Amino acid sequence: MSQHYLRPLFSPNSVAVIGASDRPDSVGGLTFRNLLEGGFERKLYAVNPGQKTIGGQPSYPDIEAIGEPVDLAVIATPASTVPEIIDACGRAGVKAAVILSAGFGEAGKEGRALERRVLEIARHHGIRLVGPNCLGVMRPSIGLNATFSKAGAKAGGLALVSQSGALCTAILDWARPNQVGFSSVISLGVSADVDFGEILDYLESDPKTESILLYIEGIRQARRFMSALRATARSKPVILVKVGRHEAGSKAAISHTGALIGADDVFDAAIRRSGAVRVSSIVQLFAAAKALSTRFRPTGNRLAIVTNGGGPAVMASDRAADLGLALAALSEDTMRHLEDILPPAWSHGNPVDILGDADSERYREAVSACLEDAGVDGVLVILTPQAMTRPIEVTRAIIKVADQCNKPLLTCWMGDTEVASSREAFARTSIPTFRTPEPAVEVFSYISAYYQNQKLLMQVPGPLSHREEPDLEGARMIIENALSEHRTVLSEMESKAILAAFHIPIARSIVAHSPNEALLLSEELGLPVVMKINSPDITHKTETGGIRLNVGSPQAVRSAYREIIESVESSRPGARIDGVVIEPMVVKPNGRELMIGVTSDPVFGPVITFGAGGIMVEVMGDRSVALPPLNRYLVHNLIQGTRVARLLGPFRHMPPVDLESLESLLLRVSEMVCELPHIREMDINPVIVDEKGAVAVDARIVIACPPAGAKRFGHLAIHPYPSHLESQWQIAEGINLTIRPMRPEDAEIEQAFVRGLSEESKHFRFSGALQELTPTMLVRFTQFDYDREMAIIAVVEEAEKEVEVGVVRYAIDLDGTSCEFALVVADEWQHKGIGRKLMEVLMNVARDKGMDIMEGDVLANNRGMLDLVSGLGFQVREGDDPCVKKVTKRL
Numbered sequence: 001m002s003q004h005y006l007r008p009l010f011s012p013n014s015v016a017v018i019g020a021s022d023r024p025d026s027v028g029g030l031t032f033r034n035l036l037e038g039g040f041e042r043k044l045y046a047v048n049p050g051q052k053t054i055g056g057q058p059s060y061p062d063i064e065a066i067g068e069p070v071d072l073a074v075i076a077t078p079a080s081t082v083p084e085i086i087d088a089c090g091r092a093g094v095k096a097a098v099i100l101s102a103g104f105g106e107a108g109k110e111g112r113a114l115e116r117r118v119l120e121i122a123r124h125h126g127i128r129l130v131g132p133n134c135l136g137v138m139r140p141s142i143g144l145n146a147t148f149s150k151a152g153a154k155a156g157g158l159a160l161v162s163q164s165g166a167l168c169t170a171i172l173d174w175a176r177p178n179q180v181g182f183s184s185v186i187s188l189g190v191s192a193d194v195d196f197g198e199i200l201d202y203l204e205s206d207p208k209t210e211s212i213l214l215y216i217e218g219i220r221q222a223r224r225f226m227s228a229l230r231a232t233a234r235s236k237p238v239i240l241v242k243v244g245r246h247e248a249g250s251k252a253a254i255s256h257t258g259a260l261i262g263a264d265d266v267f268d269a270a271i272r273r274s275g276a277v278r279v280s281s282i283v284q285l286f287a288a289a290k291a292l293s294t295r296f297r298p299t300g301n302r303l304a305i306v307t308n309g310g311g312p313a314v315m316a317s318d319r320a321a322d323l324g325l326a327l328a329a330l331s332e333d334t335m336r337h338l339e340d341i342l343p344p345a346w347s348h349g350n351p352v353d354i355l356g357d358a359d360s361e362r363y364r365e366a367v368s369a370c371l372e373d374a375g376v377d378g379v380l381v382i383l384t385p386q387a388m389t390r391p392i393e394v395t396r397a398i399i400k401v402a403d404q405c406n407k408p409l410l411t412c413w414m415g416d417t418e419v420a421s422s423r424e425a426f427a428r429t430s431i432p433t434f435r436t437p438e439p440a441v442e443v444f445s446y447i448s449a450y451y452q453n454q455k456l457l458m459q460v461p462g463p464l465s466h467r468e469e470p471d472l473e474g475a476r477m478i479i480e481n482a483l484s485e486h487r488t489v490l491s492e493m494e495s496k497a498i499l500a501a502f503h504i505p506i507a508r509s510i511v512a513h514s515p516n517e518a519l520l521l522s523e524e525l526g527l528p529v530v531m532k533i534n535s536p537d538i539t540h541k542t543e544t545g546g547i548r549l550n551v552g553s554p555q556a557v558r559s560a561y562r563e564i565i566e567s568v569e570s571s572r573p574g575a576r577i578d579g580v581v582i583e584p585m586v587v588k589p590n591g592r593e594l595m596i597g598v599t600s601d602p603v604f605g606p607v608i609t610f611g612a613g614g615i616m617v618e619v620m621g622d623r624s625v626a627l628p629p630l631n632r633y634l635v636h637n638l639i640q641g642t643r644v645a646r647l648l649g650p651f652r653h654m655p656p657v658d659l660e661s662l663e664s665l666l667l668r669v670s671e672m673v674c675e676l677p678h679i680r681e682m683d684i685n686p687v688i689v690d691e692k693g694a695v696a697v698d699a700r701i702v703i704a705c706p707p708a709g710a711k712r713f714g715h716l717a718i719h720p721y722p723s724h725l726e727s728q729w730q731i732a733e734g735i736n737l738t739i740r741p742m743r744p745e746d747a748e749i750e751q752a753f754v755r756g757l758s759e760e761s762k763h764f765r766f767s768g769a770l771q772e773l774t775p776t777m778l779v780r781f782t783q784f785d786y787d788r789e790m791a792i793i794a795v796v797e798e799a800e801k802e803v804e805v806g807v808v809r810y811a812i813d814l815d816g817t818s819c820e821f822a823l824v825v826a827d828e829w830q831h832k833g834i835g836r837k838l839m840e841v842l843m844n845v846a847r848d849k850g851m852d853i854m855e856g857d858v859l860a861n862n863r864g865m866l867d868l869v870s871g872l873g874f875q876v877r878e879g880d881d882p883c884v885k886k887v888t889k890r891l
Contacts, residue, residue, distance in 0.1 A: 005814055006194070006202045008096040009130065010139055010184060010723045012071035014043035015146060016063055016094075018085055019076035020054045027100055028076035029054075030148040031136060038152060039143030045070065060290055063092045072096050074136065074146045079103030082132070083117045084254035090125025098124070098146055099131035105190045106133055115192050121292040122193065134189025135165030135676035138619040140182055141208055145557075147187065156181015158289060159203050159211030161196060163188050163217045166749035171282060178426075180286060183208040197224030204232040211289045214240035222604045226274060227718045227785040230457060232778045233275035237292035237450065240278055241285055266601045269625045273718060275457030277450045287439065288446040291432045296408040300377035301448035302328035303441070304370040305351035307382035308358045308389065312414060313351035315624040316380060316437035323445040323755040327351070328376040332785050334369050341365045356386045360397040367398060378447065380407035380440050385418040400498045408447050458744050458783070462723035463674035463713070468503055470668075472675055479678045479703050488680075488703055489536045492581055495699035498676075499684070502668045505661075505695045507586050513579040515558040521582045528585040531560050532570050534700070537575040539683075539700055544571045550585050557582075586697055590654040592647055592689040595623075596666060598673055598682040604717040606673045608665065612644040629720040630670040635663045648689075677706040677715040711850075719787040725845065731832045736795060737805070739841060746804070747782045749795070753804040758827045764862045765824040781809075788812050790849075792841050794825075794834050805829040808838040808852065810846055818853035819846050823865070835868055843872070847891045855888040 001555040004010075014037060019028035028048070036055050042180050044055040045068075045381060049235035060066050063073060063085070073094045075085055079101050083711040089097055105117040115132065122129050130137060135210050136147030140155040151172040158180065162168045164245045165187045172185065183206065186199055196214065212232065218226050232238055242264075271278045277292070279285050293300075303325050307313040320327060330338070339351065342362065343665050352364050363381070370379050381398055385391055391413060402409050411426055411433045426433035434440040464470075473500045482490055490498070496506045507527065511534050512518035522529045533546030541547040545567030548560040561580050568577060595613035598606055611623035622640030626634060638644050639662070649656045665687065673679060681702035688695055708714065713719055726740040742750070754762070762770050773781060781791070789808035795802040806825040813819060821842060825835045846854055858865045858876075860883050870876060874887040 004202055004205070006096070006128065006198065007428075008071035009128065009137060010202060011142060011146070011204075012096070013305055013365070014045070014068065015040070015072045015074060015144070015298065016045040016047050016060075016066060017065060017072045017076065017146075018047040020046035020059065022051065022054050026076075028147045030150070031074055031076055031100065031146060034145040034147060034149070034152070038145035038599065041143060043068065047727050049785065052068075056613065063088050063094065066092070071473075072098065072146070073273050073314050074098045074100065076100045076148070079107075079111070083114070083121055083522065083744050085832050086098070086118055086121045086127060086129075086387065088123070090121065090127055094127055095864050096128050097130070098134065098136050099129060099189075100136055100148065100488040101131075102133040102134040105192060109350065115190070119192055129193035130186065132192060133165075134845075135168045135187035138182065138185035140185075145670075146216050147185070151176065153185055154179075154181040156183065157185075157208070157293065159184045159206070159209045159212045161188065161199050161203075161212065162215035163187065163343075164215055164785045167215050167282070173281075175286075178286075179845045183210070191220060195220050195224065195629070197221055197228040199230035200225075200238075200726060204228070204235060205632045207228045209236065211237045211239070211293045213285055213289055215285075216240055216242045219603050222270075222447065222717045223714075223719075223787065226270060226604075227719075227778045227788055229274040229276055230718075231269075231783075231785060233454075233457060234463070234783050235776055237289065237290045237293065238274075238276040239285055239446070240271065240276060242271075242278060242279070243337055246299065246645045247611075249490070263599075263601055263607075263625075265623070265625050266599075266604055266607050266627075269607070269627055270604050270717060272449075272453045273456050273459075273627055275450075275454045277446050277453060279446055283439070284442060284446070287432065287434075287443045290430070291408065291410070291447055292450055293428050293442050294408075294432070296378075297406050298377070298408055298447040298451035299444070300451060302326045302375060302377040302851075303383065303444055304328045304330070304373070304376045304379045306366050306370060306379060307351055307353055307384075308356050308362065308363075308386065309382065309414075310351075310353050311385060312412070312437050313353060316382065316412075316441050319393060319438045319441040320445075323441065325441065325445055325448065328370075328373065330370070331375055333371050334373040341369070347854050349666045356384075357388045358394075360390065360393040362398040363394045364401055367401050367409070369406050371401065376407070378410070378444050380412060380437070380444060382412045382437060383414065383422075385413075389418075391541060392425070393421045395425050399425065399431065402429070403432050407446060410434070410440045410444055412437050422797045432538070437585045438503065445680070456634065456637065456732040456736045460721045460743055461629040461634065461670070462721040463629055464671050464723060468670060470503060470675070471501040475672075475676060476678075479676065482703060483678075483705060487536060490698060490701045490703060491534060491536055491578070492532065493534070495682075497694070497699040498672070498701060499668075499696055499699055502672050504665055504668045504684075506699070507583045507694065507695055507697045509581050509583040511579045512561065512582050515561040518561040518580060518582055519554050521558050523554070525582060525584050527554075527557075529557065530556070530583050530697075531564060531587050533564055534578045534581045535568065535572075535575050536578075539753070540574060544568050544575075559775055583697075586688055586695060588688050588690045588692075590657075592644070592657060592690070592691040593686040593688055594644065594662070595683065595685040596669055596687050597684065598669065598679055599625075600680045605715050607674060608638070608669055610638050611642050627717055628670045628673045629716070629718065630667060631669070632663055635670075636667045638666065639663070652829075657689045658691055662687075662689050664695050665696070672877045674720055677710060678703045680704050687765050712786075719785060722786055725792070727793075727839070727841075729837060731834065733832070736794055737794045737834070738802070739837065741786065742782055742793050743809070743810075744783045746793065748777050749802055749804045750760070750793075750807070751778055753807070753826060756826060757824065761824060761827055762781050764859055765822065767859065790842065792838055792845070794829075794838060800839075806838055808835075808842045809841060810851075812849070812851070817851060818855060819851050821856045823853055823868075830864070836872070839868070839872055843889070843891060853888060853889055853890055855886065858885045858887055859883060 020032035021029040023029045046059040047574045048059045073089045085523045104111045141152045149169045168187050302607045458480045510521045528550045531548045594613035597609040626638040683700045684696045789811045794806040808823040810819040810821045870886045874889040877886050879886045
């Protein structure tokens with residue numbers, strides 16, 4: 001297996017500090033001393049032309065004078081000197097550099113120009129950069145402390161990746177006395193080159209990393225970030241703090257890192273789809289990481305509270321309500337059991353107040369009863385040290401209970417001196433413990449969010465959600481016509497025509513250009529009608545007097561036409577006016593007015609919005625957002641994220657709305673966003689929905705030309721399931737196979753497929769003894785980003801279930817122009833042409849993706865595979881290992 005290209009950064013065999021010094025408080029001096037004193041036992045060099053020795057070590061005038069290979073250069077010199085230093089590093093064969101110096105992209109126009117120059121030189125030499133303006137990197141397990149922090153770090157399983165060096169130093173200072181250890185600490189600074197995405201890719205496969213903590217101010221490459229985050233969160237908990245939730249904080253973050261800042265609720269939506277968890281403070285960051293790294297398996301948000309004091313339980317309940325957590329409704333069996341074991345004066349509900357005289361046995365029985373209840377997802381145990389309480393005895397009882405359950409169990413032992421030994425005992429057994437109830441409830445909310453977000457991560461919708469395909473050609477023609485006329489705002493008629501092309505129900509509209517024409521058209525449509533100004537320059541028609549509702553007589557129609565024109569000409573002189581739109585007055589006595597929209601986030605691209613509609617949309621501020629593509633599960637989640645969702649069920653005298661039609665409309669909007677990268681903004685307001693269906697009454701679409709050469713779905717932060725690659729194929733025996741991309745829900749058939757392979761086939765595919773896929777391998781094989789990997793499977797239907805009979809996959813190499821493939825076909829299905837067919841499909845996909853070369857490793861004794869690839873035009877050559885052949889094909 002080839003080494004990761006970031007190995008010189010995380011595990012260098014040699015390090016040179018350029019700008020090292022004997023001055024105790026200089027950046028270079030602190031960094032060099034940290035490496036000397038931190039136990040880094042590999043080669044270490046000081047570079048400073050002004051000194052002969054530093055810290056008792058020889059000092060070199062420049063990096064080329066060292067005369068030995070250097071993996072990692074740490075640069076602590078003025079910004080103006082860095083381009084020349086990077087060039088020298090390139091000539092010396094350095095593969096990675098950490099630039100501690102400030103004064104680049106975060107420092108204005110001159111700094112940005114300097115940063116571009118450094119990047120050009122680094123890319124010319126193939127050097128990967130961390131920084132500039134960063135604290136540095138740590139790898140405690142090998143004694144690597146290439147930072148100027150005065151606080152070191154102990155080795156552990158947490159990885160910390162931060163855009164703020166100052167925050168890193170504060171966290172490191174806090175972590176050591178709290179016995180928190182790190183696998184890696186990476187301060188990214190400006191992240192001019194190596195960004196969150198590449199660091200996450202490395203940490204995902206790093207065996208020393210168990211959980212990952214991120215401090216984020218802004219994102220530069222959204223697709224790379226999302227792809228890496230989603231891949232990593234499938235196998236390791238990722239917890240993050242994102243600052244800039246408000247405008248003032250966002251401005252500060254932009255000036256600090258130069259990275260893009262988007263809307264905060266859009267960032268939240270992206271994190272939820274990625275299976276990660278966002279917290280709001282550094283303390284919560286570590287508390288959530290500890291909780292998620294335990295053996296507990298979160299399953300929901302229903303919390304039970306067991307306490308010996310009523311007040312703390314009320315505090316916990318209030319915080320749970322604030323966070324949208326549900327207090328579990330205990331089952332009848334649980335209630336009966338608690339009645340039997342607890343004193344008559346207990347609370348008879350949740351929170352379960354077992355009274356101030358509770359001993360360890362009462363705690364044990366009450367907590368066990370709650371954990372065994374199927375309606376409980378987690379338990380918070382609260383203890384206040386009262387006169388008759390024996391905290392350490394209760395602690396031992398709770399630890400025994402925790403050993404026998406896999407539901408989250410959190411503890412809150414209030415007080416200090418009397419419970420100190422209990423807290424130490426909980427810490428030793430990795431049971432989360434807190435001093436007050438509120439932080440404990442908050443951590444349970446993060447555990448619950450992790451479970452919910454992991455479910456969202458598993459959703460892989462395709463770009464199209466309905467069997468009835470949209471009229472894409474017609475929709476594109478409307479857009480291209482407007483762009484050819486140098487228009488970026490479609491008229492209401494054009495906007496509705498695009499909605500109709502995607503089978504979204506619309507209110508029929510016709511444009512009148514005179515009062516008499518308006519009269520004739522309204523008679524044709526049927527009175528009463530709605531009349532609206534038709535102008536590409538006016539979005540909010542009500543504010544200009546450009547709309548009349550429920551116009552019910554011929555005379556009123558002609559008068560309304562004249563009034564609308566005069567009002568708009570008066571309030572918006574210069575606005576282009578192209579008549580008045582006439583449409584039937586949509587009368588839905590039980591209708592709810594909603595808004596569905598699309599916005600373009602500067603970081604994550606297209607975003608679908610949903611909320612209350614009508615003229616109160618800005619005032620209500622009731623919006624939920626989601627990243628496309630969507631399926632029904634994600635649409636349901638989007639709707640439930642709003643306050644208006646509560647009005648969609650039975651409400652006063654009104655029946656529930658036809659939720660299926662509303663969900664279908666949102667799915668159609670998702671299709672539009674996926675297939676029409678021209679859309680920059682869209683408002684469908686109002687959408688009126690009642691028990692009979694949903695209809696789009698008004699619409700406005702803003703468009704722009706997609707970037708030249710943009711790939712299909714390149715505008716989306718999350719790549720859709722590539723349903724266009726699904727096909728049917730028949731083998732010679734007349735058996736029909738489905739050939740399609742793999743999905744996360746294929747884990748079961750993939751595991752069964754591997755189990756069914758012969759020992760020889762397993763050896764040929766995995767080059768070793770393997771009986772079945774490990775849970776980690778199964779996740780990696782079935783859950784991936786279609787933008788970076790592809791797996792095509794052949795399945796046959798047996799007993800109304802799919803059975804996998806072959807799979808071929810590729811992973812794109814780091815150069816972005818080549819990929820490595822692997823193929824295996826079930827033994828009983830070999831010699832039927834399936835392997836060749838799968839390879840032909842995969843090669844076409846790779847070619848369409850822009851790959852130039854496909855390559856692979858084949859065991860020398862695997863004659864069947866070598867014959868197959870030779871027949872497909874692959875070149876076969878000897879590898880470094882005589883037992884392995886290298887096969888390559890130019891696509």
